[in-house]
Amino acid sequence: MSNPITDTKQQTQAPQSTEQKPLGWSREQMAQKAAQDIPDGAYVNLGIGIPEKVARYVPEGREVIYHTENGLLGMGPKPNDEEIDFELINAGKKPVSAIAGAAYFHHADSFAMIRGQHIDICVLGAMQVSQKGDLANWSTGAVDAIPAVGGAMDLVAGVKTIFVITQHTTKQGDAKLLENCSYPLTGQGVVSRIYTDLAVIKVTKHGLEVVELAPAVDFDYVQQRTACELIRP
Numbered sequence: 005m006s007n008p009i010t011d012t013k014q015q016t017q018a019p020q021s022t023e024q025k026p027l028g029w030s031r032e033q034m035a036q037k038a039a040q041d042i043p044d045g046a047y048v049n050l051g052i053g054i055p056e057k058v059a060r061y062v063p064e065g066r067e068v069i070y071h072t073e074n075g076l077l078g079m080g081p082k083p084n085d086e087e088i089d090f091e092l093i094n095a096g097k098k099p100v101s102a103i104a105g106a107a108y109f110h111h112a113d114s115f116a117m118i119r120g121q122h123i124d125i126c127v128l129g130a131m132q133v134s135q136k137g138d139l140a141n142w143s144t145g146a147v148d149a150i151p152a153v154g155g156a157m158d159l160v161a162g163v164k165t166i167f168v169i170t171q172h173t174t175k176q177g178d179a180k181l182l183e184n185c186s187y188p189l190t191g192q193g194v195v196s197r198i199y200t201d202l203a204v205i206k207v208t209k210h211g212l213e214v215v216e217l218a219p220a221v222d223f224d225y226v227q228q229r230t231a232c233e234l235i236r237p
Contacts, residue, residue: 026201028172037199049127058169075110077106078106080103118155121162135212141156177229181200183231
C-alpha cells in the first residue's frame with residue numbers, strides 16, 4: 005500500500021537542474037581584467053557597453069583620469085539614484101559623476117585632445133578583430149546597417165593604446181577574431197590587447213598571442229573558436 009505522505013513528497017520535489025555554468029569570465033570579470041592593465045596616472049577613454057564597466061575595477065591606490073568625447077575630463081563613478089544629474093552624462097548618454105578638479109569643455113576641444121594624442125588608453129567593444137590588430141566595431145556593412153562610427157575612428161587614430169573587450173564569439177557562435185576582418189574597418193593595426201570571456205590576448209607582429217586563459221578553459225578550446233592561428237602562452 006502506498007504512503008500518501010511519501011508520494012506527495014516525491015511529486016513536489018523539484019527536479020535537479022542539469023544546466024551547466026558557462027565557461028569563461030563574466031562581463032564584469034572581463035572589465036576587471038582590462039582595469040588591471042591600466043597604469044597609474046593614465047588618461048583613459050571608455051567606449052559604450054562592457055568597456056564602461058572598467059571604471060569600477062581600477063585597483064585601490066591607482067589613479068586613472070577618465071575622459072569622454074562629449075567634453076568631460078575627470079569622470080567619476082556612476083551616481084546613485086538620488087545624485088543623478090541628467091545634464092551630466094557620458095558619450096553613451098548615461099549619467100555619470102565628476103571627481104574633484106574635473107574639467108568641462110567644448111566637444112571640439114575634446115576631440116582635439118584625442119587627435120593630439122593626449123589620451124593614453126581607449127577601451128572599446130568590437131564586432132571583429134584581425135590577427136594584425138585591425139578593428140571593425142561600427143558596421144556590418146549590410147545594406148540596411150545603420151552607420152554609427154561615432155568617435156571611434158578618431159579614438160583609434162589618436163589614442164596611444166587601444167584595448168578591446170568583447171565576447172569571443174557572436175551569439176550565433178561565429179568567431180570574432182579572424183585572419184582578416186570582413187566588416188568595414190574602424191582602423192588598421194590599432195589594437196594592442198583583447199579581453200574576451202575566454203582569454204586575454206596580445207596583438208604582436210607575429211599574430212595573436214594568448215596571455216591568460218579563463219579558469220577551466222584550455223588553449224585548444226579557444227583555438228577552436230578563433231578563425232586565425234593563435235600563439236600559445
